[in-house]
Amino acid sequence: xxxxxxxxxxxxxxxxxxxxxxxxxxxxxxxxxxxxxxxxxxxxxxxxxxxxxxxxxxxxxxxxxxxxxxxxxxxxxxxxxxxxxxxxxxxxxxxxxxxxxxxxxxxxxxxxxxxxxxxxxxxxxxxxxxxxxxxxxxxxxxxxxxxxxxxxxxxxxxxxxx
Numbered sequence: 001x002x003x004x005x006x007x008x009x010x011x012x013x014x015x016x017x018x019x020x021x022x023x024x025x026x027x028x029x030x031x032x033x034x035x036x037x038x039x040x041x042x043x044x045x046x047x048x049x050x051x052x053x054x055x056x057x058x059x060x061x062x063x064x065x066x067x068x069x070x071x072x073x074x075x076x077x078x079x080x081x082x083x084x085x086x087x088x089x090x091x092x093x094x095x096x097x098x099x100x101x102x103x104x105x106x107x108x109x110x111x112x113x114x115x116x117x118x119x120x121x122x123x124x125x126x127x128x129x130x131x132x133x134x135x136x137x138x139x140x141x142x143x144x145x146x147x148x149x150x151x152x153x154x155x156x157x158x159x160x161x162x
Contacts, residue, residue: 053075053091053161053162054089054091054139054141054159054160054161054162055077055159055160055162056077056079056089056155056158056159056160057158057159057160058154058155058157058158059079059087059155060081060087060147060151062081062082062083063079063080063081063085063087064079064080064081065077065078065079066078066079066080066086073092073093074090074091074092074093075090075091075092076088076089076090077089077090077091085145085146085147086145086146087143087144087145087147087155088143088144088145089141089142089143089155089159090140090141090142090143090144091139091140091141092139092140092142093138093139093140094135094138094139094140101119101121101131101133102121102128102129102131103121105123105124105125105128106121106122106123106124106128106130106131107121107122107124108120108121108122109122111132111153113132113134113136113141113153113156113157114136114156114157116134116135116136117134118132118133118134118153118156119132119133119134120132120149120152120153121133122149123146127146128146129144129145129146130144130145130146130147130148130149130152131143131144131152132144132149132152132153132156134156141156141159143155143156
């Protein structure tokens with residue numbers, strides 16, 4: 001038993017000494033429950049306050065910017081259309097909080113957004129939101145909307161530093 005514990009300790013030490021392995025282990029901590037999923041990104045340099053506003057180059061037809069909300073560690077961009085649908089893009093510094101996603105009645109997939117691992121929660125019932133979350137350059141991006149999840153990925157891939 002002592003040999004097993006010693007072996008696991010040594011293996012963990014070796015893996016954690018390699019930066020790529022350490023980042024893969026610590027970059028996203030995911031806590032699953034029956035009703036929600038909590039995602040915490042960390043071990044990344046935080047974005048500088050003035051350099052972190054990203055705007056989408058693509059939005060589905062008919063969507064226009066409605067509001068920008070600047071908070072201590074996050075920015076919310078809200079877009080809407082005449083049908084009352086909204087797209088909410090949240091940008092926050094990694095390691096400065098966590099994202100909670102209502103994962104009840106959703107399907108979960110790992111996808112890629114511009115070469116970065118992302119987490120996609122696809123709603124399985126009406127009046128629920130699709131949510132896409134990923135981290136890039138010390139910023140956590142979260143896009144939520146009732147629109148098709150493929151369009152969320154397109155919006156995410158179109159984000160450009162303003």
